[in-house]
Every structure is written in C-alpha cells, then in structure tokens.
Amino acid sequence: MIYHVNTNMLFKTSQDTRYTQRLLPWLILGIGLVITYLLQNIAYQTNLKNVHERFEFRANEIVSNIESRIESYKIVLLGAKGLFLSSQNVERNEFREYVRQLNLAQSYPGIQGVGFSLLIEPEDLAAHTQKIRNEGFPDYTIRPGGNRDVYTSIVYLEPFDWRNQRAFGYDMFSEPTRRKAMQQARDTNNIITSGKVTLVQETERNTQPGFLMYLPVYHHDKLNTTLDERRENILGWVYAPFRMHDLMRGIMGPHFGEIGNSIAFDIYDGNTPAPENLMYDFESQTGTPGRDQEPVFSTLKRVDIGGHSWTITVRSLPALESKIEYKNAEYIAISGVIVSLLTALIVWLLLNGRERAFATAKIMTQELRSSEAHTSRLNRALKLLSDCNMAMLRAENEQLLLKEICQMIVDKGGYLMAWVGYAQHDEYKTVQPMAEAGDVDDYLDSINVSWGDNEYGQGPTGVAIRTGLTDINQDYLNGPRMTPWRESALRRGYQSSISIPLLNSKGALGALTIYAAQPFAFSKDEVELLEELAADLTYGITTLRTRAEHKLSEDKITFLAYHDTLTKLPNQLLFCKYFNELSESAQQQQIKIGVVLLDLDNFKHVNDALGHSAGDQLLILVKERLINNLHETDKLSRIDSDKFVLLLNDIPDNGRFASTIQNIINIFTQPFEVETNIIDTTASIGISIFPNDGSDWNILLKKANIALTHAKDNGRNIYQFFTEQMNLDIQEQMELQSQLHNALKNQELQLYYQAQVSMTDHSVTGFEALLRWQHPQKGMIPPTKFIPLAERSGLIVPIGEWVLNEACRQAKVWLDHGYPLVMAVNLSSIQFKRGNLLETIAAALKNTGLPAHMLELELTESILLENVDSVMNNIQNLKNMGVKLSIDDFGTGYSSLSYLKRLAIDKLKIDQSFIADLATNSDDKAIVDTIIQLGHSLQLTVIAEGVENTAQLALLKEYGCNEAQGYYFSRPVPAIEAETLLSKKLS
Numbered sequence: 001m002i003y004h005v006n007t008n009m010l011f012k013t014s015q016d017t018r019y020t021q022r023l024l025p026w027l028i029l030g031i032g033l034v035i036t037y038l039l040q041n042i043a044y045q046t047n048l049k050n051v052h053e054r055f056e057f058r059a060n061e062i063v064s065n066i067e068s069r070i071e072s073y074k075i076v077l078l079g080a081k082g083l084f085l086s087s088q089n090v091e092r093n094e095f096r097e098y099v100r101q102l103n104l105a106q107s108y109p110g111i112q113g114v115g116f117s118l119l120i121e122p123e124d125l126a127a128h129t130q131k132i133r134n135e136g137f138p139d140y141t142i143r144p145g146g147n148r149d150v151y152t153s154i155v156y157l158e159p160f161d162w163r164n165q166r167a168f169g170y171d172m173f174s175e176p177t178r179r180k181a182m183q184q185a186r187d188t189n190n191i192i193t194s195g196k197v198t199l200v201q202e203t204e205r206n207t208q209p210g211f212l213m214y215l216p217v218y219h220h221d222k223l224n225t226t227l228d229e230r231r232e233n234i235l236g237w238v239y240a241p242f243r244m245h246d247l248m249r250g251i252m253g254p255h256f257g258e259i260g261n262s263i264a265f266d267i268y269d270g271n272t273p274a275p276e277n278l279m280y281d282f283e284s285q286t287g288t289p290g291r292d293q294e295p296v297f298s299t300l301k302r303v304d305i306g307g308h309s310w311t312i313t314v315r316s317l318p319a320l321e322s323k324i325e326y327k328n329a330e331y332i333a334i335s336g337v338i339v340s341l342l343t344a345l346i347v348w349l350l351l352n353g354r355e356r357a358f359a360t361a362k363i364m365t366q367e368l369r370s371s372e373a374h375t376s377r378l379n380r381a382l383k384l385l386s387d388c389n390m391a392m393l394r395a396e397n398e399q400l401l402l403k404e405i406c407q408m409i410v411d412k413g414g415y416l417m418a419w420v421g422y423a424q425h426d427e428y429k430t431v432q433p434m435a436e437a438g439d440v441d442d443y444l445d446s447i448n449v450s451w452g453d454n455e456y457g458q459g460p461t462g463v464a465i466r467t468g469l470t471d472i473n474q475d476y477l478n479g480p481r482m483t484p485w486r487e488s489a490l491r492r493g494y495q496s497s498i499s500i501p502l503l504n505s506k507g508a509l510g511a512l513t514i515y516a517a518q519p520f521a522f523s524k525d526e527v528e529l530l531e532e533l534a535a536d537l538t539y540g541i542t543t544l545r546t547r548a549e550h551k552l553s554e555d556k557i558t559f560l561a562y563h564d565t566l567t568k569l570p571n572q573l574l575f576c577k578y579f580n581e582l583s584e585s586a587q588q589q590q591i592k593i594g595v596v597l598l599d600l601d602n603f604k605h606v607n608d609a610l611g612h613s614a615g616d617q618l619l620i621l622v623k624e625r626l627i628n629n630l631h632e633t634d635k636l637s638r639i640d641s642d643k644f645v646l647l648l649n650d651i652p653d654n655g656r657f658a659s660t661i662q663n664i665i666n667i668f669t670q671p672f673e674v675e676t677n678i679i680d681t682t683a684s685i686g687i688s689i690f691p692n693d694g695s696d697w698n699i700l701l702k703k704a705n706i707a708l709t710h711a712k713d714n715g716r717n718i719y720q721f722f723t724e725q726m727n728l729d730i731q732e733q734m735e736l737q738s739q740l741h742n743a744l745k746n747q748e749l750q751l752y753y754q755a756q757v758s759m760t761d762h763s764v765t766g767f768e769a770l771l772r773w774q775h776p777q778k779g780m781i782p783p784t785k786f787i788p789l790a791e792r793s794g795l796i797v798p799i800g801e802w803v804l805n806e807a808c809r810q811a812k813v814w815l816d817h818g819y820p821l822v823m824a825v826n827l828s829s830i831q832f833k834r835g836n837l838l839e840t841i842a843a844a845l846k847n848t849g850l851p852a853h854m855l856e857l858e859l860t861e862s863i864l865l866e867n868v869d870s871v872m873n874n875i876q877n878l879k880n881m882g883v884k885l886s887i888d889d890f891g892t893g894y895s896s897l898s899y900l901k902r903l904a905i906d907k908l909k910i911d912q913s914f915i916a917d918l919a920t921n922s923d924d925k926a927i928v929d930t931i932i933q934l935g936h937s938l939q940l941t942v943i944a945e946g947v948e949n950t951a952q953l954a955l956l957k958e959y960g961c962n963e964a965q966g967y968y969f970s971r972p973v974p975a976i977e978a979e980t981l982l983s984k985k986l987s
Contacts (some may be wrong), residue, residue: 051323057389058263059314059978061543062252063301067310070305073111073240075554076102077215080114080238084217090116092135092156097565099158107553109250110379112201114166115157116217117182118171118236125151142171151234152182163201165961167241170200178212184307185197185214186234187227192319193306196279197271208243209279210298211269213306213610215239246277262320264288268311271302279310286497288317296321300529326417333930341919384413385533389785392540394577401544402435405512405537409440416494419444420502420537422510423451423465431510432463432873433852437516440492441768447485451508458483460499464511470531472498475519498527498713512537562636566616567623572701575637575645579697582635582649583690583913586949593690594648594657598664599956603642603683610677617674618681625667636650651689661719662684668717684711685719692723733970736781737789740773744799748774751806752972756824756965759957764981766822768965769807770972773798787828796828801840808848808855810975815854819982824856826888829863832870838877845881852882858909860888872903886943890931908935912946912966920949932959 002763044355072987083098084090099114119135125142132140152173157164168369172178181194192214200570214237218224224231244267266273267280276491285291300922302309348555353508388405395401417438421431429452433444451465458481460471473479474496476489489497494515501508512534518523522530562574570578586593600622620644624643635647646664651657665683672679686708688700707722714720743749753767773781790796804825811823831837845852850986857878863871878885886907910931914924928944935942946954947966956964971980 006130047323050383051320053386054323054389055263055314055320056299057297057393058320059265059301059312059537060393061487062263062314063303063312065251065543066303066305066310068550069110069247070193072550072554073108073213073304074215074892075557076108076111076114077167077191077213079557079561080116080682081215081217082571083378084116084235084238084386084572085220085571090156095156096158098159098560101560102553102566104159107549110247111200111250112244112246113157113159114238114240115154115167116166116236116238118155119173119234120151120153122147122149122151128153137168138167142169144171144174148174163203166250167200171406172212172239181212181308182216182237185237186216186230187217188307189216189224189230191215191306193308195308196277199243202243204461208245209269209633210241210243211279211305211308212242213240221588223926227986232750245285246286254515255288262317263314264317265312265314265381268313269308270800271309271311273300273311273313277311290367291318335401353411366464375424381568385529387412388533389536392536392543395540395544398548399435399542401537401540403437405533406437407516413900415513416492416517417443417515418513420510420512420526421449421461421465423508425986428452429457434510443488443492443494446488459485459511460497460510464499464501464509464513464857468501468503468508470498470500470527471497472522472527474522477519489515493517494523498522498530502534502538502541504538509538509541513554530802531714538722567620567638568622569644570637572637572639572645575635575639575647576697577692578635579647579700582647582698583695586649587695589650590649592692594646594651595688595690595700595704596646596648596661596664597701598644598646598683599685599708599712600642600685601712602679606679606681610679614674614677614679618672618679621672621674626664629664629667645704658719661687665717665719682717684708684716686711686722687719688722736786737793739775740789740793740795743773743775744795744802746776748776749799749802750774750974750976751810753810753978754965754972755970755978756822756963757969758963759953759961762969764821764984765963766824767811767978768824768858768972769810770826771803772972791828791830794830796830800831801844804840805847808844809852811854812848812850813851813975814979814982822854822855822856822884824858824886826858827860827863829860832863832874837874838881839976841878841883842881845883853884856886856907857885858886858888888943903939903941907941910942910961912944914947915944915952915956915966917950918955919949926930928956928961931958932961936960 072793079102080095080098083095093129095116102108102114104111104113118128141150148171152171154167154172155171157167160168170468173182175197177195177197181192185192194212194214197210197212198207199212199804202208202210215236216230216237218230218233219235220228224230224233248267249530264282264286265280266278266282268274270277270278270280272971280289295315295317297320299314301314316940332790373422374938387408389409391404392401406418406420409415414436417436417440418434419439420434424430424432427451431449431451434668437443448456449459449461453461453466456462457466460473463469463471470914473482476482476495476497478487479486482489485491494730495517496519497513497515499511499513502510512530514530562571563569576961579595580901584592600618603615603618619638622644623636623638624752626646630636630646631649633649637647639645648660665685667684672681686704686706688694688703688707690700693703694700703722707720711718711720750772752770752772754770755764756766756768757763758765771783771787773783773786775781787796789967790799807823807825811821814821828838831840841857844850845855859875875885884906885904887905888907888909889911890908908931910928914928914931916924916926918924932942933975942960943963943965944961946950947953947956947964947968949968953964953968
C-alpha cells in the first residue's frame with residue numbers, strides 16, 4: 001500500500017506545537033501572577049483588619065480609662081455627701097480629715113480637690129460673712145460682689161493649698177456654665193458635670209481648660225423626693241474641680257507614651273468637635289509633631305461624663321500605621337512570583353528537557369515550603385496578637401488574663417508551652433510562675449529560675465528580667481547557658497525558647513516565656529510581633545491593677561460614706577438602712593425595737609482639758625465597752641461628736657428593758673484609762689420605741705433626742721423613755737425660745753435681787769442679781785426654763801449684756817444713796833466664748849459710773865475647763881480692771897485645785913445642794929467644812945447659798961463661813977423691795 005503524506009498538514013501541526021510550547025508557560029505565568037495578586041490582597045486586607053482592631057482596642061482603652069476614672073471621682077463626691085447626711089453639722093476639721101484620708105494626690109491624680117459650696121439667701125448674707133470671719137478668716141467675702149437673688153460660696157475646699165485658696169468664697173452660681181450644672185444637679189439629685197470653664201484657681205501661667213462635678217446636698221431630715229422639695233431644701237453642693245491636662249496625665253499614667261506612639265486623640269466639650277470646644281489637645285500636650293496627610297484610621301467616640309457629653313476624636317499615628325508594612329503581602333507576592341516563574345519554567349523545561357525540570361521543581365518545592373511555613377507562622381502570630389488584645393479588653397481579673405493569654409499562645413500560636421513569671425524581690429531573686437499553658441509533667445515545678453546574676457539566672461527568663469531586653473535561646477541542644485534546664489526541656493520536646501520582659505514604669509515586673517518544638521523557631525518578624533504582644537500584656541496588667549487600686553479606693557470611700565471615720569461604726573445614713581430592714585422584720589413578727597440615744601456627759605470638758613486626741617481615744621473605748629454589752633442582733637452607731645445610737649432588737653417589756661438600759665449606764669461606773677489619764681465620765685440616755693412611738697426612723701430618732709434632753713435636764717447619768725408630754729414640753733420650749741427674741745425688746749425681762757448677808761452681824765453686804773421673765777400671757781417664767789433656751793440660741797449674749805448694765809445701774813443708785821454694796825452678776829460660759837466680754841463689762845462700768853470693785857462676777861466651774869489659757873487670760877484682764885470674781889456652785893463641777901492657785905479669785909460660793917441636808921447628812925457636813933477651810937487657806941471669802949433654817953446657819957457659823965444667802969434671810973425681790981432691807985439686820 002502506498003501512503004500519501006500531506007506535507008502542508010505536517011508543517012501546520014509542527015507549527016501549532018511550537019506555538020503551544022511558547023504560549024503555555026506564559027499562560028501559566030499569567031494565571032500564577034493573578035492568583036498571587038488575589039492572595040496578596042487577601043493578606044493585606046487581613047493585616048489591615050488586624051491593625052484596625054488594635055487601633056480600636058487602643059481607642060476603646062482610652063474611653064474606658066476616662067470612664068472608670070470619672071466613676072471613681074463620683075464615689076469621692078458620694079462619700080463627701082454621705083458626710084453631710086450622717087451629721088447635723090459638718091465642721092471644717094471634719095471635712096478636712098475626710099479629704100485627707102482620700103489621699104487625692106496618690107489615689108486620684110488629676111483632681112484638684114474636694115469642696116463644699118453653701119447656698120445663702122440674701123437676708124442671711126451678712127450673718128454668714130461674719131460667721132466665716134469669726135472662724136479665722138477676717139478678710140472673707142463672697143466674690144464677685146453685687147446684689148443677686150441668691151448666693152453660693154465655696155466655704156470648704158481641701159486640700160486648702162495656695163491654689164485652692166484662690167477659690168475660697170467664690171460664688172459659682174454667678175457664672176452661667178457653673179450655674180447650669182448646679183441647677184441640673186439640684187433638680188435631679190444626681191452628679192452633674194459642668195461644661196468647659198476656666199477654674200478660678202488658675203493663674204496667668206500654665207492655664208488649662210477645666211470642668212467641675214457637682215452633687216447636691218439637701219437640708220438634714222428634709223424631703224427631696226419631688227422637684228419642688230429639692231429646690232426648696234437645697235443646702236449646697238459638694239463638688240470637685242478638675243484641670244484637664246492634669247487629669248489626662250493622671251488617667252493615662254505611665255502608658256501615656258505607649259499610647260502616644262500609636263494613636264493621638266483630642267477631647268471636645270459637648271457633641272461638636274469645634275476649636276472653641278477643645279479641652280485637650282494631644283499634640284500640644286505630648287509634643288507629638290503634626291502631620292499633613294490624613295491618618296489611615298480615625299474614629300469618633302462620645303462619652304457621657306455625669307450628664308454631660310464629651311466628644312473624643314481618635315486617629316492613628318505613623319508608628320501604628322507602619323505595622324501595615326505588607327510583610328505578609330510582600331512574602332506572598334515574592335513567593336507567588338517565584339512560584340509562577342518556576343512553574344512556567346518547569347512547563348517550558350518539560351516541553352524542552354525532562355531532567356532539568358525535575359531538579360528545578362525540587363528546588364522550587366523546598367523554597368515554597370519554607371516560604372509557606374514562614375508566612376503561616378507570621379499569620380498565626382498576627383491572629384494571636386489580635387485575639388490577645390481582645391482578651392485584654394474584656395479582662396477583669398489579672399490572674400485569669402495571664403492564664404487566658406498563655407492558653408492562646410499554645411492553642412492559637414502553635415507553641416508547645418508558655419508561662420508568665422513575676423520577679424520576686426527576695427534574697428534569691430526568684431521568678432514566681434503566675435500562669436502557664438502546655439506545661440508537660442510539671443516542667444516549671446522541676447526547675448529553678450532566678451533573675452539574679454547567678455547560675456540559674458542565665459536563661460532567657462532571668463536575662464530578660466534582669467536586662468529588660470528580649471532574650472532568645474534558639475537551640476536547647478547546643479546552647480551552653482542552658483545546661484541547668486537542658487535535660488528537662490529536651491525530654492519534653494522543647495527545642496528553642498524566647499523570653500520577653502514585661503516592662504512597666506518601674507522596670508521589669510516579670511517575663512513572658514514561650515517554647516517551640518523546632519530549633520531556630522523565632523524569626524525577626526515573629527519576635528517583633530511577640531514583643532508587641534508582651535507590651536500589650538503589660539499594659540493590660542497595669543490597667544487591671546490600676547482598676548483594682550481604684551476599686552479599693554472606691555471601697556474605702558464607700559466605707560467612709562457610710563461609717564464614722566474615728567470609730568469605724570456605721571453612721572446615721574447606714575443606720576437608717578439597718579433600721580428599715582429590722583423594722584420590716586419586726587413588724588411581721590410583731591416585736592419591738594428600742595432606739596437608744598446615748599450622749600456622754602461633759603465630754604467637751606475632756607476635749608478642752610486633755611485635748612481632742614484624748615477625747616478621740618475615750619470615744620473608741622466607749623465604743624468597745626458598748627459593743628461588748630450588746631446582743632449580736634443589736635446595732636451600734638456614732639452619729640455625732642459624743643452621741644451614740646443603739647438599735648436593740650426584740651426588746652422585752654419596759655421593766656426588763658429598763659434593766660437592760662441600766663446595764664448600759666453601768667458600764668460607765670469604771671473609769672476609762674486614756675494615755676496617762678484616768679477619766680470618769682457618765683452618760684445620759686433617751687429612748688423611743690418602735691412601733692409605739694412611730695415607725696419612721698427620723699421621727700423615732702427625734703423622739704429619742706427629746707427624751708435625751710430631758711435626761712440631761714434632770715441631772716444627767718440617767719435614762720428617760722419618750723413620752724408625749726415631753727413632746728409638748730419641747731414644743732413649749734420652742735415657742736418660748738421664739739418669744740424670747742422679743743422679750744428683751746419688749747422690756748419683759750426684769751432683775752430681782754437676793755441679799756448676801758454677813759455671818760457676823762447679819763448686815764447686808766451685797767446683792768446677787770437674778771434674771772426673771774414676766775411673760776405677758778404666761779406670767780412669771782422661772783429662769784430654769786428660759787436661761788437654758790437663751791444659752792442654746794445664743795441670746796444669752798445680748799441678754800447678759802443687758803443684765804450687766806442694769807445691775808451696775810442699780811448698784812450705782814444704791815451707792816448714791818449711801819449704800820456701797822457689792823453687786824454679784826452671773827456669767828454664762830457662752831459669754832466667755834462668743835461675746836466681747838471685756839469690752840461689755842468696761843462699757844457697763846463706764847456708762848453707769850459704778851466703781852469696778854463693787855462689781856462681782858460669778859463664774860461656774862465649767863467655764864474654767866473650756867479653753868483654759870483663754871479663760872485665764874480673760875480672768876487676769878478682769879482682775880486688772882478691778883472687778884471681783886467668785887466661783888459659783890463650788891464642789892459640783894470638775895475644776896482642779898491647782899487652778900484655784902492660778903486664779904485671782906475673791907470668793908467661793910458653796911452650792912445649795914450641800915446646804916439642803918447639812919444638818920442631817922454627815923457627808924455634806926464634811927464637804928462644807930472642807931470647802932470653808934480650803935477657801936480660808938487660800939485667803940478667799942466663803943459664802944453659802946440656799947440657807948433656809950437656823951440649824952444650817954448655826955453649823956455654817958461653827959465652820960467659819962463668812963457670808964450666806966437664802967430664803968432664811970430674803971427671797972429674790974425687785975429693786976424697790978430690796979431697798980427696804982438695806983437698813984435692817986437680817987435674822
């Protein structure tokens with residue numbers, strides 16, 4: 001058979017083959033490059049997402065730090081408000097002590113102080129100004145001046161340093177931005193933050209934007225449930241001023257630079273980021289240079305700061321944006337190009353030469369696997385970093401965070417083991433494992449690790465902590481410094497390890513150590529990512545510790561808000577809560593609760609004589625004795641200076657309950673030892689009963705206080721149950737006190753005179769001026785009823801001034817009629833403390849013309865114990881004027897005989913309580929005889945008051961008493977009747 005070959009066809013087939021051999025490699029190369037581009041773009045987007053997540057993490061961390069810090073400042077204000085709620089009157093020293101215990105500079109950096117602004121009505125302005133000036137601020141005035149519908153004044157602001165003193169007396173209500181926040185706080189009974197202001201504390205240098213936080217304080221025991229009640233009963237505001245730059249430095253703390261390397265942020269007042277609203281400018285405050293180009297990442301956050309909005313604009317900086325260096329994308333691009341070229345080359349070689357193709361393919365496969373492994377590790381490290389940041393953002397506990405991070409490193413990072421160790425500052429500088437994951441056969445328990453420069457401190461962990469630098473062991477098998485741990489590590493498959501220090505502002509607190517199954521496992525790029533993870537972990541640890549410190553501070557402030565700072569007992573605010581819980585249960589069980597109000601008798605004398613430190617110690621000892629005598633279901637609180645209140649649960653009938661109360665009084669029978677002093681003190685008690693006397697806490701406490709007042713008025717060291725008659729008595733006293741204001745003006749007050757008689761010839765030697773009130777409706781009101789009211793209200797000062805002038809005038813009248821008699825006038829301790837006593841007496845003598853030696857001032861022993869140095873000075877000045885001085889009611893008070901040596905006293909007056917039973921009571925006889933002999937030994941005249949019969953008179957003569965007064969001679973009588981006694985011998 002003959003075949004015919006078409007040469008044209010053969011030529012065309014050969015030509016097609018050559019064309020395919022040329023085109024196919026290029027086609028494969030093109031496809032490979034397209035795939036490379038797609039993979040590169042995916043890697044870039046993944047990287048971009050990871051970096052954006054880190055940006056959001058940092059931005060949210062800033063917001064979280066600001067919010068948590070502001071919340072802690074709110075607790076400060078709540079504690080300050082609790083101080084006012086738990087006390088009828090917060091003194092300046094109490095407020096100062098509260099703020100001092102807060103330790104603002106260390107615990108709350110950025111806050112300028114804690115203050116109280118008092119609301120003042122125009123009609124009270126003059127009295128308020130004088131009161132503050134009397135407290136030791138003679139130049140005090142409310143600023144700015146001018147007439148307004150209402151005033152406020154910063155009366156307390158601690159610490160009271162030079163900067164805060166600039167705000168003392170400032171009327172914040174006079175400035176619109178502050179007033180708006182104060183009104184909103186008042187109306188809502190909530191913490192409200194003001195808008196942007198310039199604090200009055202600012203000087204011309206370093207002026208910063210500022211703001212203030214306000215919390216309203218309402219009048220004690222008044223309602224504030226409705227808007228009208230809150231506006232009516234506002235007392236003032238506790239507040240805190242802030243300088244914005246100082247605040248942000250305090251909030252960001254040691255990580256300010258860390259965050260500043262990654263992101264920048266500005267803070268604006270309100271919802272609009274406009275230049276005039278700028279409160280914090282990151283670039284100017286950190287020295288970060290500005291940039292012209294737009295940031296890769298930016299976000300806007302709005303934060304509610306106490307009912308007021310801040311806008312925070314956050315943007316990325318080059319340091320963060322540099323993390324988007326496309327390293328993974330570059331590796332993929334390079335690898336993809338190489339693979340595409342090699343693949344195309346292989347195809348070409350396959351088409352042109354088989355052996356060369358296999359050799360090239362082998363080389364290409366090795367390089368590809370290496371590139372893929374490297375890329376995979378970096379991808380895992382990047383994902384690990386992102387996941388760890390998210391874990392840190394939601395972390396609430398340091399130990400759990402460390403454990404979670406270690407577990408992520410093993411599970412998601414593909415490492416064999418990870419652990420965190422903290423440097424211990426002990427003798428051996430040991431490293432204490434705090435958390436681990438992947439530890440096989442208790443590796444950490446089998447090794448010793450130190451951060452000291454010793455045999456066990458040469459490994460990566462010790463070196464990293466000691467030097468503050470990352471340390472890598474790339475080969476356990478051959479690394480000479482790994483000898484102490486080599487055998488244990490290799491047995492568990494650890495071939496290499498890295499240790500990264502956890503650095504805070506004070507140095508390395510510890511290290512993060514990671515183990516890999518391959519030698520030389522840690523490349524440069526991987527190390528950089530792990531270092532960043534360690535830096536973020538340190539930041540997370542520090543943030544959690546800061547939050548923990550703030551929580552401790554908040555707990556302390558909460559405790560201070562509900563407890564007495566001295567005794568650590570619950571205050572009235574917390575006690576009210578206890579009562580509500582007990583009363584609800586008591587009502588269901590139909591049992592009674594006793595509200596027992598206990599007040600130490602003459603506690604002020606202890607403070608004045610021995611100092612406030614001794615008084616504080618006494619209160620603590622009293623608390624301990626009370627607690628030891630209470631049932632476990634009973635409650636105890638200190639609600640005022642020397643007042644304690646007890647809640648006695650499930651009380652028996654009144655008879656048995658009275659026995660329980662008497663046991664409480666009996667704990668004061670034993671003296672208290674304070675330092676080197678033995679203090680005898682007693683207590684008076686007032687009692688109200690739930691539900692008999694009411695079901696509301698404030699009503700029951702008020703009634704117990706009424707009963708307490710009766711106990712004190714009836715001699716102290718006793719207890720009184722509340723009765724409705726007491727309430728009527730209190731109402732009568734309030735009515736009398738109100739009417740007493742007009743009694744002096746309406747000439748209702750009169751002086752009666754009781755003769756003082758010589759024991760030798762019964763001639764009148766002088767008179768004691770005694771005050772009486774002739775009420776137009778109630779008739780003659782006894783002094784025992786209205787003088788205590790006058791003392792409590794302060795009216796005793798103008799009344800006392802009138803008494804002095806009227807008594808001196810009457811004595812001068814008698815002198816002009818030929819009767820040179822001494823006029824004795826009683827002085828109240830209030831006059832010593834509040835009145836211009838020396839000027840008043842000098843004016844009375846000058847205006848009436850009475851010689852000074854014919855005026856005798858009677859002082860009670862209690863006066864001698866109040867501010868002893870001042871009293872001594874006043875007494876000496878009185879003696880220099882020439883007036884006579886006597887001690888009234890001698891033997892009933894607490895004066896020391898050593899004082900009598902120092903005082904230039906002319907006369908002792910024996911109290912009538914020792915005279916009443918003088919004829920029948922041997923103790924009274926001994927006391928009276930002793931007082932008379934004591935007076936004579938000190939060259940003093942001795943007078944006895946309350947003489948009513950001849951038996952008393954005879955004994956007084958026998959003991960050598962110089963003078964006497966009492967009903968035996970004459971009752972107190974008006975001046976016109978007293979004149980009839982002047983020419984008589986009284987017998």
